Amino acid sequence: MKTKFLLLTAILLLFSNCAVIRPGEAGVKQTLGKFSDDVITEGTVIYNPFISKIIKESTQTNNIKLVLSLPSKEGLSVDSEISILYRLEQNKIPSVLENLGQEYEDIITSVFRSASSDVCAKFYAKDMHSGMRSTIEEEIKIKMEENLLKQAEGIELIAVLMKSIRLPRGLANSIEEKLQAEQDAMRMEFVIQQAKLEAERKIIDAEGERDAQIILATGLTPEIIKIKSIDAFNRLSASPNSKIIITDGKTPMLINPNE
Template sequence: MKQFALISSVVLISFTLLNCAVIRPGEAGVKQHLGQLQDDVKTEGTLVYNPFTSKVVKESIKINNLELSLNLPSKEGLSVDSQISILYRLKQDMIPSILRNIGQGYPEVITSVFRSAASDVCAQFFAKDMHSGMRANIEESIKSKMDETLAKQGILIEGVLMKSISLPRGLSTSIEQKLQAEQDAMRMEFVLQQEKLEAERKIISATGTRDAQKILAQGLTDQIIKIRSIEAFNKLSESSNAKIIITDGKTPLLINQ
């Protein structure tokens, strides 16, 4: 009797463990009973179910990265090779609706929506714009257009990143030459600006020297020259060294001995 009870307990515990689904962080689980998805969404924990009539469908609610390689059309009709990353996540409370309406193949739906949105947006821009500061505008426009279709389905687009853009060889060379010419022009403009500033500095310096000399010349009256001469004689008289002073009575000329 005791053995039977022990065996029954082990079987019961094993059966209970087999009926528990573990939902890890970043996941959401939905119970499907007799083929019908329930609306209750479980996150981070265990979900008990009857394996004979039910199962648990798990989906990631983290931000996922969908990598694509495709050709994008440009306004001038060129084909631009590109590497694209689409960052998306599923809205947690809409996972049952996503599984009912789209199924677990929603990455293919995201890809299809992206291709349509990218074609519409990129056709409004020149190929060179995809390789310049306009890239951020193109990415944001594609994201907004995708949101119009996918957000109401429960798929949130976090970002569209154009990681790599390969322009046609001839166009790429032309853009590089243009950028080099612009850099050379900016460098020359800087040099000319520096030369101009240096010339202005020299003019200001020369003007200041001229004005100082003019002011000094205007201030040297006979009376001031006489006073300065007397001051010079006084300083010479204080010296103990022998000196020969030649003067006309106005200004001294000193000869050291």
């Protein structure tokens, strides 16, 4: 029994001083409170559990989600869902743990709150709901990087994303009314333009018809009229249908020889 007990104790001690670092993780050994500069990657590491421990951190992209009100230039509060995408630089994890501790996400959140207040206060509320949003996100990201570098290296900010922007009700209604008015103005401008084009088309048609009549009138000489009359009689005489043609002996009845 004593041998089995010692064997079981040895097995437990063996497993208690082993740590497994999985893909997407990195480990740092902390001995008597001091962090090692060596970063442990995938695999198994053996350590003395009485004086040391292995702190494992993710090296994958992480997402911090926040819901908060952002101030605007005109003093309004704009509610928004925020995503902060970041990852730890593997070789600088000891620096992050030493300077910020394992609760470094709280530091990132605090830095964001400060940076977002400074940046958003320079923009109008409507800008956060328009194409200016990407500019605001980039400026917040740059401001956060500056503030984080003052405290520790090793946190790589990938993006700051502002989602589900909710403007104050009064401002949202004003923006919708303005957009509707702009659409109505554009629609009216289109109708007016179409009317102008139609009027120009009618003028061109009328001018073309007038010019055609002038050309036709100037080209109808007595000789032309006689030739057309003879041609008409020839076509009529060739027709198999019975017909009665009344003339004055000179020209058809349809043509007034005095005109």
